[in-house]
Amino acid sequence: MLVLVISLVVTLLMPPSFRATSKFQIKRPRPVMGIGTGEDVVASSNITDNYIPMQYSVLTSSEVLKVVSKKLNLAAEWGMTDDLAATNLAGMIKVSPLRATDLVDVIVSGPDPKLVQNIAKAVPEAYKQDREMRENRLVETAIKSLQDVLREQEDIVNDKMMALKKLIAENDYLPSTMYRSGDNRSVMTGAMEDEDFRNSKAQLMKFEKDEQELAAYVAEVQRLPDDKLMDYVTNSDLLNAEILAADSLRKTYQEYMEKDKERENLKAQNLGPKHPKMVALQETANILKEKLNKELVGLRSSLRSKLEMVTASRVKWAKIVAQKEEDLRRHVMKMPVYEQTSREYDTALDQLKTLDARYKDEIARLRVPRESIEMYDNPLLPTAPYKPDVTLNLAVGAVAGLLLGMGLALLLEFMDTSVKTMEDVERALQVPVLGIIPKNVPILHSAGSLGPDAEAYRILRTNIEFNKKGLEEISLTFVSGSAGEGKTTTLCNLAYICAQGGYATLMIDADLRRSKLHRYYELDNEAGLTSYLLEDYPLEEVIFQTPVENLYVMPAGPVPFDPSGALNSRKFSELLQEVKQRFDIVLVDSPPILGVSDSAVIVSEVDMTLMVVQPRKLPLKALLRQKQVIESVGGNLAGVVMNNVDITSDHQYQYYTTYYSYYSAESGASGGNADASSLKKAERSGKAKELAATQSNDNEDLY
Template identity: 40%
Template structure:
């Protein structure tokens, strides 16, 4: 649902904004002209400034000829830094650069001022900027004297060039001095390291070839190998000793057959148990075989076999004992060898450590010497490069464009200033218009009236509508009052409510003109209409008809005059008029009287419509008194004049005295410029007169025709009046 209504709302808002611009185009135009003229005056009074430009190329250090291939100047890397050009801009505008230009031009005496003022002036007129994508710098000087601008630009560029040359030369000389000192220090360091290396070679007896990176014939490497071999032999012998100890321990732990079996498994050169034990086991099996065959222990073969087994067992026991003694002897020998080898290994290890330390000292001294020597060579090459570079002339600043004397001022920019003034004026004018529209709480639309007053809008009266009865022909403006007449007829609940007072909140809202034109239209429609000028402060109705105002309402209320003496016939048929009469001192008191009430009741019986003009209701109390006397009250509101809260007070003032508001007439509306009222203009062309028609006149003169008698029908002839209203509505 919301999505479907958004486009119409946006369109309505755009129309509203355009309407604000149309309604307040005068304010916008005035504001635009004021801002534009201000810009024009400011541009005219601004002092003219002339610009002179010097274009120079900046060549950072190191970007010239490369003296020694492969040698780079790290200081030349500043050209690739993003801060290089901004730094040079600051150098151009620095105090020392400007002071040099001031001194060369003698600006203090020429301008007859002090040095600080000249410095401030130059800081304000000197500017520097780069040409995009290049190393070119534009030195710009803007001043009110074109010759001074040209001279200052030239001297600033020259001062900048001299400072750059001097700084670059000073830096190069300082760097060269420091490089020479570094070469001397490095030469001393190389000599010291050479002496240390020679001392180590002589002390350790090292054979060293200077063009090789290692030494030859040194004992250090042999000693390290001997120590490593001794350590390996010691480890092997120690493992053998541990094995012998384990074998002896096992021989001591076993007994009987287990001992025989274990001893037979030892692979030793003097071990005969592996031979004897199988023979003993074979003989024992034969003995057991004969025994199983039933031979007794006394059998000769059994006895012989038993003796042989006993001998063989003794041999085995003796062999085990011999094996044990052999192992013990070998263990003792192994321990003695291990002790001697331990002593030898410790000696070899100590010799290897000493040789390694000496070798390491040699290698370190040799590396230090070679590194120092290479560094010295690099420093010497650098020194030669710097000395040659210093002797080569390299211009860091190249002037590409000399400053010229300008004949055309660059400031103020008339076209730009006026264009900005026009744009700002238009924006400011539109802003003022919308701000005034925001502050404006007056009635702007029919919806405003109906929303705040809760009463209908009876008619919209166009702007600049004159007095209708004085216009010739069929005026299209009359249609608005015909609509008003119709709406009054259909919005009054009681047909007998025919006394209507016309009020407004303030003066000048068109109340009297609206009443006269409405009365004229009603009279044209066949209504016998009476206009009563009850505005006893500033009466105006008599001026519309050029009628004498000396006798009228006040005379009737304060004397015994008859009604026929104060009601006059106008040149329009069916239209009568009661002037205000002599202005009284107490207008409210006269109106708030019994005779005034009787007057209203009397004229209601005599006329079809009674229209009473009153003063502004918010200014005096007269209008409130009249609103309480008549049947209906019609409020006239001038478009875009009265604030909404004041309009609500008008209605409240009527209702507070018992009056009834029939509706509102929105007056003086510019229907041609205000889009929301443009549908009211359709009758302008529809009802445009085809040909001129004569203005209606009456044969009766002023005062010659008497007002209708109260004895007559209230609306003239009953048949003719009723038929006329039926035709009209």
């Protein structure tokens, strides 16, 4: 609430502020120059992926805002310099780009609606003027650079042309080895000379091969005798078919062999050598043989002649090949120089023509106006202030106050060292939690035994039975660190449940300083524990029967001068031993253990001690101190009772008190109300007046 009130006051004190917005698109600039492919001879604009975001900062740069200040005469109106006026404008302007677009909102805020409209209108105009000025400077620089490149390229072309003319003049044969084609471009070639040389080389190799074969034939023919030469000629396919002598020799030899076969056939017919057929056949064979001898001589001569002709042709072609090889070598050595020089000249000339054509195109393109922005929404005159927003400020104040309150609550919770759950108690004290008593439990003997409240004490009674170490442990006391944790109420209700369970139960009020048990059962406190200890009253005169069957009470009696001394006596120990012989269970009420020393005496005498702990009441150190006191006097800390637990809002205890849901239907049907206050229970039992007075005075000890 404090933060909300502060938000309201601050909102009412804030001066009104108006806002005007202009929306426009920032366009990417076209490249200044784009000559060439791959490498630009003239630099283009430095456009990167961050160009548009960079322009958002340019919109609020001092150069642009100075233009706005001069245009609107803000420096004179505000009584300051242009630099200070630009700084003041930067605080009034907010640039808000639209996501995933090139659109941007320029938002101007200020106390004067007309002024913010004029500023919102002047900012894009000033940006456009500044950007055009920068781009025009860049264009002029680019044109000058392009002119310089053209002049340099012209010089390069002139140098290449002079070098080509000088080379032609120094080598007269070059013009005869080249031809011109299209655009006065010289093309050099050595393909013709190379092909001629290869053809001549092939012809020479053919003659060399023929010469080698014929030389081998001639050597073989000269070496063999006539009879073996005939077999070589007729059977070998190595002789060239073009040698006619060899062909004629084969035919003659074939005729001779046919005649020889006819002679063998005649011999087979038993014709003698003198037979006319035999004689005629012999004469023909002799003629053929003589012809063979002549043809053999002619063959040798023909082969030698052909070998001489092939050798002469081979020598001739060897000279031709040598000459052509020399011509080709000279051509190969001289022509690359000319070709390289001519190629460099042609390349430089082509580049010059390309640059000249592109230069004319760029000049024409650069004369086209460049658009830097495109307006979409012009600023309107604001009719109402946008700040302060009362609803928003109050909502923010409420949320901030809520968060601050929650944070403060969490801080207090973090700083709170008290125990909160039964797990905290068991982990710190290393003893079990024997019972969980809900909040607002009344005195059961006045409210009745039905309902979930009574069941909580039945569970406590059962857990105490199971945690006893022996049958002789029948006396116990409840202790707490401070008053108001409910140990007396817990003791009364547990005694009531034990009595209903058939146990002969005795309650001893050992809280001699602030005794209360006699009030709950409408008894006098004139005789009691102190009467027995200090005045030797008989035991029968200080123990009283209550309206509840099996339930007995020993009141505290008159308050002694030294309560601790009265308890710390042998007679109190004898009393406990005596009543343990007569009753099934003895419950001793005691004062807070950290407040007075009486409880330490009681703890040292009883068999079991139960610590009553109220969640979120005492810090953990107080519980540890209680345990230390109990153990230091030799007491037996059997467990802990969690009292006054709000099981309806504290969900961590609901798992241990599910009997409430089990009893809910029965309690509604019977008309009983186990959750009613103790005052209402007392009214139904006729003790409303006394119990109301008791609760008004001692409420801190009931719960």
